[in-house]
Amino acid sequence: MRYGGTPRKQREEGGAAGAQIDLLIDRRDQVINLCEIKYSIDEYVIDKDEEASLRNRMERLRKATKNRKSIQMTMITTHGLTKNAENSPTSSGGR
Numbered sequence: 001m002r003y004g005g006t007p008r009k010q011r012e013e014g015g016a017a018g019a020q021i022d023l024l025i026d027r028r029d030q031v032i033n034l035c036e037i038k039y040s041i042d043e044y045v046i047d048k049d050e051e052a053s054l055r056n057r058m059e060r061l062r063k064a065t066k067n068r069k070s071i072q073m074t075m076i077t078t079h080g081l082t083k084n085a086e087n088s089p090t091s092s093g094g095r
Helices: 008-012 048-065
Strands: 023-026 031-038 070-077
Touching: 031 048, 048 070
Parallel strands: 031 070
Antiparallel strands: 023 031
């Protein structure tokens, strides 16, 4: 799999904005783990803005790679995540 970012200068000149990806794991079972790595002294909380950013990053990766593999968001944190069903990127609006 190849994935290319957009240089900052190009973005500043009106080009497409890039997205930082901490780690990608392209698995043989047709799944890509899009890993977000966070350091926190407590359990990490994903707020609504960050959830939107994570979803956007997943969609941009899907469009950039032009493949039909499943993309799973994987959070890597020092002390885990605080359960927050309303804002969780793996939930469907808390249902």
